[in-house]
Amino acid sequence: MERHSTLREQRRADTQRMIQAHAVRLFSERGFDTTTVNDVAAAAGVSAMTVYRHFPTKEDLVLADRTGAVITERIAATPAGQPLVRRVGGALVEAARAMTAGDDRFLLARLRLMIATPALRARHLDNHYVLQQAIVDGLGVDTGDPRARFRVQAAASACLAAMHTALEQWAADDGRTDLPDLIAQALAAAFGDETFR
Amino acid sequence: MERHSTLREQRRADTQRMIQAHAVRLFSERGFDTTTVNDVAAAAGVSAMTVYRHFPTKEDLVLADRTGAVITERIAATPAGQPLVRRVGGALVEAARAMTAGDDRFLLARLRLMIATPALRARHLDNHYVLQQAIVDGLGVDTGDPRARFRVQAAASACLAAMHTALEQWAADDGRTDLPDLIAQALAAAFGDETFR
């Protein structure tokens, strides 16, 4: 007997995707602040409580994805011998490839909301910060030495900033450019290294 | 006739400081989430409306300060000839000197809240992002070239990350170390340059 039913998980995932799709559509049409959670629930044909059971906060309706997990997994799978920036940057580019494998328009709509809505931008940046700490942990650098910690935090932050700027550029280009390539360009420009491309 | 009375401004500033002092004390004692704005208002001896008139959101009771403005002012006063990291880093160290000129315990309490409370951390990071954009603008780099934009965004982000890590270290040290010096060390460690010290 399996502890978690695969069928139940499937249905649950479907419900989440359905609710999130309605939410992102409504937020894009009417604006995030002027759309209530009740509106989303009504559009999705469920009660407000069901929305909150799947998404802890209204912001999560836009922000929830697996990007952070994908990135940390790639970091862990990276050989430790390479320079820090190379390891992190490579993982970011690979994660972007996985991200853009799905529905580009949906990702684009979510990104635009994150950029345009202060509340979403703040939560998005906080996610980046948590991701940065996970990256630093995953890199396995000695955290006892303050100098090493300062160095790796700055490097990880610069990598994420490059990705963030590339994401904004990608959204401004309406997703016409190749996102992984754009991130590689951003990393190369930031660190003067063409090997990301 | 002066449009803005100096006396009125003085009283207003005093009221703000008084409310913020009560707020930070209560938040530190009981926790941010478990303390209501009404509690703060009652402790300060004013109505909740008065609190909202002085601080737009509950988070602003902790976050409101002039650090961002000080930093951008210093950036603008920096000679354009130096390397980007030097210009930004120097401004951050000077701003930290101005910050720590006041009440260290108060600044420390606020920092601890920002670190420990997710809602405050997100807003704090968003303030850093806004500051980052102001820094990039203030540096006067040509924003038309994507490569230059990528580079300067990453550099500014790395500088702010170094400052952020130094602030956390300073809070962990209970403010015993010298904050400007710690930031200079963080910048030096991140960029391999001893000239910040």
Add this chain to the structure above:
DNA sequence: CCCTAATTGTTAGTCACTATCAGTGTGGTA
């Protein structure tokens, strides 16, 4: 076919925040 458990809906409640109106005190002016 039944039983357990996951999922959902309903209701009532807290709290952050806003809009509005009215009262109060202060600072400059006739």
Add this chain to the structure above:
DNA sequence: TACCACACTGATAGTGACTAACAATTAGGG
């Protein structure tokens, strides 16, 4: 000094995000 305009404050009612608790439904596994 008397007055007046205006900044400041308080009270009230309301919206909306979010939580707790309980009941109802449904679906998967034996």
